Amino acid sequence: MDKMPRWADLFLIPFINLILAFIAAGLVVLAIGQNPLDAIYFMIKGSLGSTSGIGYTLYYATNYIFTGLAVAVAFHARLFNIGGEGQAAVGGVGAAVVLLAVDWPHWTVALPFAILGAASFGAAWAFIPAYLQAKRGSHIVITTIMFNFIAAALLGFLLNGILKNPATQNAETRNFGPGAHLPTAHEMLAPFGIEFSKSAPLNFSFLLALACAFLIWLLIWRTRLGYQIRAFGHNERAANYAGIPAVRITVLAMLISGALAGMLSINVVMGEQERLIKEFVEGAGFVGIAVALMGRSHPFGIVLAAILFGMLTQGGFELLFEMPAISREMVLVIQALIILFTGALDHMVRDPVERIFIRMKNRSA
Amino acid sequence: MDSFLQLILTLDMSIRLSVVLLLACLAGLFSERSGIVDIGLEGKMLIAAFFAAVVAYHSGSAWMGVLAGCAASLVFSMIHGLASITYRGNQLISGVAINFLASGLTVVIGNAWYQKGGQTPTLSGNSRFTAIELPFSRALSDVPVLGPIYSDLISGHNAIVYIAFLVVPLTWWVLFRTRFGLRLRAVGENPASVDTSGISVVRQRYQALIITGILCGIAGAYLSTAQAAGFGREMTAGRGYIALAALIFAKWRPWYAMGACLLFGLLEAISNLYPNINIFGLVTIPVQFTQALPYILTVVILAGFIGKAIPPRAGGEPYVKER
Numbered sequence: 001m002d003k004m005p006r007w008a009d010l011f012l013i014p015f016i017n018l019i020l021a022f023i024a025a026g027l028v029v030l031a032i033g034q035n036p037l038d039a040i041y042f043m044i045k046g047s048l049g050s051t052s053g054i055g056y057t058l059y060y061a062t063n064y065i066f067t068g069l070a071v072a073v074a075f076h077a078r079l080f081n082i083g084g085e086g087q088a089a090v091g092g093v094g095a096a097v098v099l100l101a102v103d104w105p106h107w108t109v110a111l112p113f114a115i116l117g118a119a120s121f122g123a124a125w126a127f128i129p130a131y132l133q134a135k136r137g138s139h140i141v142i143t144t145i146m147f148n149f150i151a152a153a154l155l156g157f158l159l160n161g162i163l164k165n166p167a168t169q170n171a172e173t174r175n176f177g178p179g180a181h182l183p184t185a186h187e188m189l190a191p192f193g194i195e196f197s198k199s200a201p202l203n204f205s206f207l208l209a210l211a212c213a214f215l216i217w218l219l220i221w222r223t224r225l226g227y228q229i230r231a232f233g234h235n236e237r238a239a240n241y242a243g244i245p246a247v248r249i250t251v252l253a254m255l256i257s258g259a260l261a262g263m264l265s266i267n268v269v270m271g272e273q274e275r276l277i278k279e280f281v282e283g284a285g286f287v288g289i290a291v292a293l294m295g296r297s298h299p300f301g302i303v304l305a306a307i308l309f310g311m312l313t314q315g316g317f318e319l320l321f322e323m324p325a326i327s328r329e330m331v332l333v334i335q336a337l338i339i340l341f342t343g344a345l346d347h348m349v350r351d352p353v354e355r356i357f358i359r360m361k362n363r364s365a
Numbered sequence: 366m367d368s369f370l371q372l373i374l375t376l377d378m379s380i381r382l383s384v385v386l387l388l389a390c391l392a393g394l395f396s397e398r399s400g401i402v403d404i405g406l407e408g409k410m411l412i413a414a415f416f417a418a419v420v421a422y423h424s425g426s427a428w429m430g431v432l433a434g435c436a437a438s439l440v441f442s443m444i445h446g447l448a449s450i451t452y453r454g455n456q457l458i459s460g461v462a463i464n465f466l467a468s469g470l471t472v473v474i475g476n477a478w479y480q481k482g483g484q485t486p487t488l489s490g491n492s493r494f495t496a497i498e499l500p501f502s503r504a505l506s507d508v509p510v511l512g513p514i515y516s517d518l519i520s521g522h523n524a525i526v527y528i529a530f531l532v533v534p535l536t537w538w539v540l541f542r543t544r545f546g547l548r549l550r551a552v553g554e555n556p557a558s559v560d561t562s563g564i565s566v567v568r569q570r571y572q573a574l575i576i577t578g579i580l581c582g583i584a585g586a587y588l589s590t591a592q593a594a595g596f597g598r599e600m601t602a603g604r605g606y607i608a609l610a611a612l613i614f615a616k617w618r619p620w621y622a623m624g625a626c627l628l629f630g631l632l633e634a635i636s637n638l639y640p641n642i643n644i645f646g647l648v649t650i651p652v653q654f655t656q657a658l659p660y661i662l663t664v665v666i667l668a669g670f671i672g673k674a675i676p677p678r679a680g681g682e683p684y685v686k687e688r
Contacts, residue, residue, distance in 0.1 A: 028470065028473065031474075032473065032474060032477035032478075033477070034477075080455075080457055080458075082404075082457075082461070128664075132664070132667065132668050136667075136668050136669050137669070138664070138667035138668050138669070139667065139676070141404070141457055142609070142610075142613060142663070142667060143664055143667055145404070145606055145609070146606075146610060146660040146661075146663050146664050146667075147660075147664070149603060149606065149657060149660045150657045150660050150661060150664075153653040153654070153656050153657035153660075154653070154657070156653045157651050157653040157654070160651075160653075161651070286461065286465070289458070289461055293458065325476075325477055326473065326477070327472050327473050327476040327477075327483070329468070329469045329470075329472035329473050329476075329483070330469065330473050331469070332465055332466075332468055332469030332472075333465075333466060333469035333470055333473055334469075335465055335469070336462050336463075336464075336465030336466035336469055337462075337466065339458060339461060339462040339465060340444070340448065340459065340462035340463075340466070343454065343455060343458035343459070343461075343462065344448035344449070344452070344454035344455055344456075344458045344459035344462055345447070345448050345452050345454055345459075346452070346454055347452040347453055347454060348452050
């Protein structure tokens with residue numbers, strides 16, 4: 001157990017992984033004849049250099065906190081939920097249906113119901129794969145992948161059919177109306193005399209995401225259900241002997257996971273677009289996997305990792321202006337490398353580092 | 366007769382569309398039968414499609430493109446091997462990373478080289494695969510019923526199409542009639558016993574991944590140098606996942622895989638040719654339903670409502686040698 005100190009496991013290893021990922025990404029930038037240090041400079045400047053940049057960074061981070069938490073809760077039960085993308089999309093339908101159904105008087109009234117809509121639809125979309133895994137043994141990874149595609153088709157069907165705004169050609173719903181408008185960072189900070197960018201999409205949902213992170217921490221480490229989820233994830237058979245019902249835990253963990261993924265739509269659909277459009281998830285469901293891995297499935301780590309990935313996303317847009325030779329997809333490359341080094345090639349770094357610590361311990365003993 | 370020609374046209378298109386699925390599905394078959402779960406088929410095909418188009422464009426030879434595609438796909442396959450065999454990492458996560466890496470790299474490199482939004486220059490002439498006329502197809506085309514079937518449906522495809530369908534019996538033979546195949550299936554079911562008999566699990570699994578890499582490479586090259594005339598961003602469009610679905614649908618068996626891929630190819634052809642199907646003026650089946658059908662069918666199969674799909678037993682588990 002104590003091959004190395006806790007800080008090394010929680011910070012040193014992810015840090016080394018991150019550095020390796022950035023070195024590999026730097027090599028790609030070098031290979032296409034550009035300067036990687038310039039690229040890093042512009043990405044940091046673009047993501048943190050102005051209140052507009054910060055606003056965008058934290059807006060993306062909000063998405064990634066939701067999807068990262070979603071992946072993490074499932075991870076704790078040793079379930080790999082790749083379906084965040086689809087659960088978020090269906091969650092968006094839930095939020096949109098709620099927000100379109102009623103002419104809301106004020107956002108404080110609309111928000112709880114929108115959350116209910118988004119979370120319950122997202123959870124429902126996760127329920128079927130969870131149930132099939134628990135009861136019929138269908139591999140949850142494959143079913144959630146399939147459900148991503150089915151969700152995309154469903155969204156396309158609804159937005160070209162009953163939910164479509166007849167006034168436009170686009171596959172989108174009509175606007176939600178002023179009563180469903182979530183306050184933006186600009187509006188929230190103005191009363192305190194802080195001048196925050198008007199154009200940035202950062203909104204109230206960021207606080208909601210932070211609250212969710214705290215609640216998930218409470219759930220996982222301070223409640224009986226959280227204990228059961230972790231026990232189940234560590235050793236399914238032992239958990240079974242302890243009377244922890246496998247079906248219940250699998251389904252509950254996935255319901256919470258799906259609900260969190262669905263809540264991404266509060267930020268994007270309700271907070272920013274104020275209508276439901278087709279491709280609003282934009283891969284955030286997948287980024288959640290990287291965020292959860294990087295954050296070691298701990299809410300605090302997830303918030304930090306989400307901000308890092310928010311910086312990458314926003315920095316990538318900025319990079320396009322400053323260094324047109326590097327496309328925005330460079331961000332995808334960096335994300336992929338981070339997933340590869342922190343997730344799949346973890347032992348490549350962990351084993352040598354462990355050996356160093358063991359050797360140091362033996363010497364001091 | 367008109368509806369007959371319509372049918373021939375639909376089936377012809379199904380064959381064209383099923384080739385990519387078939388090659389990718391067989392690629393996945395080798396990997397998964399050896400116990401390595403591969404959700405990175407999509408990424409390997411994408412990177413192969415890109416480099417196939419690039420090399421075919423500059424060399425003027427479609428076959429050079431295939432080689433380049435295979436090489437690129439092999440590199441990715443070996444990364445997957447490194448992560449999932451050597452470093453005993455999570456195979457699913459490695460697959461996800463590979464898919465991301467391919468969709469990012471192809472656009473970044475493509476844009477840097479050609480400044481066309483991730484596209485490669487259009488291929489023409491010998492840098493593309495063209496149709497092969499089988500013997501007598503002209504002469505026989507006037508024969509009723511069988512004529513069009515032979516000359517339109519069976520003849521007139523490019524070389525990779527025929528190769529793909531030849532790989533099916535080859536795969537069956539390798540897997541079920543050779544020592545290599547027996548060992549490959551054994552490491553996918555019970556690696557410990559294979560290890561005890563003195564055969565290297567690691568080596569066997571790497572060999573399987575080499576085959577996977579090559580087949581994904583051919584599949585990718587087919588996309589960009591035969592089906593289309595050049596690479597376009599995200600041109601695999603989820604086909605790697607459909608292939609994965611087909612693999613499950615086929616219960617990890619080669620001949621069934623061909624059936625599943627033809628079925629999914631047919632569904633894609635139907636959704637391309639007849640977007641909204643109207644049944645007797647009563648119900649309209651929306652195009653989205655036809656598009657989602659492969660995935661829905663796979664979930665139904667996985668749920669065990671129609672037969673049971675049992676994956677190779679050691680799939681997804683890194684093998685740790687006992688000391």
